[in-house]
Amino acid sequence: MPTVLALMAHPDDIEFLCAGTLVLLQRAGYSVRMATMTAGDQGSMTLARDRISRIRLAEARASAKILGAKYTCLGFRDLTIFCSEPAKRRVTELIRKMKPDLLISHSPDDYMADHVETSKLAREAAFASTVPNWRAGRSRPLAAIPAILYADPVETVDMYGRRAPAHRLVDISDVISIKERMLACHESQRTWLRAQHGEDEYLLSMKRWSAERGREAGVEYAEGFRRHLGHGFPKTDHLSDALGDRVMRIPVQL
Secondary structure (H helix, E strand, C coil), X not given: CCEEEEEECCCCHHHHHCHHHHHHHHHCCCEEEEXXXXXXXXXXXCCCHHHXXXXXXXXXXXXXXXXXXXXXXXXXXXXXXXXXXXXXXXXXXXXXXXXXXXXXXXXXXXXXXXXHHHHHHXXXXXXXXXXXXXXXXXXXXXXXXXXXXXECCHHHECCCCCECCCCXXXXXXXXXXXXXXXXXXXXXXXXXXHHHHCCCHHHHHHHHHHHHHHHHHCCCXXXXXXXXXXXXXXXXXXXXXXXXXXXXXXXXXX
8 A cells, every 4th residue: 555645834824735635545545644743832922932832732533533644743843943963863754654655745936934934844855764774763764765746835836926837637527525625624723723714714714725726627626736856856646647638737947
């Protein structure tokens, strides 16, 4: 059974950016693993860090349970993620333990540093995961580097507001309700935004972004991804191989 690991910065990032594709990959026979760098300790205007962290960890576990997926938090703190040597070793240890064939993380160009640094750590740790002399806890080196996919940035735009490119668009129209259920598990964030906006902006924004990608693919809802195609990394097209006609391939612009 192949394994996909979604590694992102905060609880709810996975649900916003790639949960629909995780559902489809699971149906195609993949074992799904979900991990975040932090417990979301800055995600409240009123609750202390420890309290909101406990709440958000429980929400993340509830979301993963919908898929029957294992959830892991690496214990970093919001706004402090940085691609340092200790951080790279911790992420390497996670990757070696999970043994993913496919690793999904943030876009390298996103609106905040936690996302960008997590993306960098995912790439660096994936490469390091096969290096015998790179120590990472008691974990053993992997036999092969996992393939990497970068999910869309938030709102599908880079930090300059430009539309982010995608190599693959995945039709998630018939699993959007599951993606919505998973995101709705993050009630602490949903309640916060509902109070601010006077409507369920938390879920509505996710569906707007998915609908925008859907229009590009000629379907109702879609998620976008870019493949990491740099030297030394596998070029396996897991999405097309596993999901077939659900995937729209967009040529890489050179």
